[in-house]
Amino acid sequence: MALPAIEEIKAKIEAAIPGASVTVIQNGSPSAQHSLLLDHAHAPAVAKFLRDHAELRLDYCTLVTGVDWPDTETSEKIKVKKLVKAADGTESEQEVDEVRKTKVPGYLEAVYHLFSMEKKHGPVVIRLRTANRTDDTHVPSLTPIWRGAEFQEREAFDLYGIVFDGHPDLRRILMWEGFKDFPMRKDYVPPPDEIPDVAAQAAGQESHA
Numbered sequence: 001m002a003l004p005a006i007e008e009i010k011a012k013i014e015a016a017i018p019g020a021s022v023t024v025i026q027n028g029s030p031s032a033q034h035s036l037l038l039d040h041a042h043a044p045a046v047a048k049f050l051r052d053h054a055e056l057r058l059d060y061c062t063l064v065t066g067v068d069w070p071d072t073e074t075s076e077k078i079k080v081k082k083l084v085k086a087a088d089g090t091e092s093e094q095e096v097d098e099v100r101k102t103k104v105p106g107y108l109e110a111v112y113h114l115f116s117m118e119k120k121h122g123p124v125v126i127r128l129r130t131a132n133r134t135d136d137t138h139v140p141s142l143t144p145i146w147r148g149a150e151f152q153e154r155e156a157f158d159l160y161g162i163v164f165d166g167h168p169d170l171r172r173i174l175m176w177e178g179f180k181d182f183p184m185r186k187d188y189v190p191p192p193d194e195i196p197d198v199a200a201q202a203a204g205q206e207s208h209a
């Protein structure tokens with residue numbers, strides 16, 4: 001049986017799990033690989049449903065990755081009334097164009113690619129989104145549903161700063177303990193190169209010989 005369309009999978013989830021918020025994220029590229037954005041409260045239940053549903057049986061998580069969406073700014077042209085001074089010094093109220101800028105807070109995403117080894121279909125892509133990029137970067141861990149996500153969630157934690165609540169062993173996997181930043185963030189600034197100049201040191205030692 002072929003994998004149902006993403007909208008049909010969304011409908012199945014909402015019918016099976018009351019209160020679950022599922023949003024289809026459209027992908028306009030030629031691949032048209034649309035995805036499902038899940039709310040935090042119901043994400044573990046949705047994941048279990050996707051794994052265990054007789055038609056879907058998405059039993060294998062092949063990939064977990066992070067995405068950094070920095071703060072953005074939108075511009076909107078609006079009409080406002082202002083006093084405008086004429087050449088003769090008189091003022092009159094006129095309607096003029098004004099550009100209003102709005103800051104849109106950024107966020108982080110954990111993206112999971114799911115396949116069915118039993119049904120031999122996939123992928124279905126699901127997303128979990130943090131509240132922001134600063135003080136609330138938590139999402140629920142899906143490692144209890146797909147054990148193969150364990151190290152990959154750790155990598156997203158290490159490199160992006162996504163905190164996976166309920167992960168069995170959430171700690172850095174590539175960077176060392178005590179490292180303070182997240183190298184895959186788009187605003188990451190690498191520290192200065194502190195590797196000593198071996199050639200210069202050798203030349204200095206020879207001069208003192």
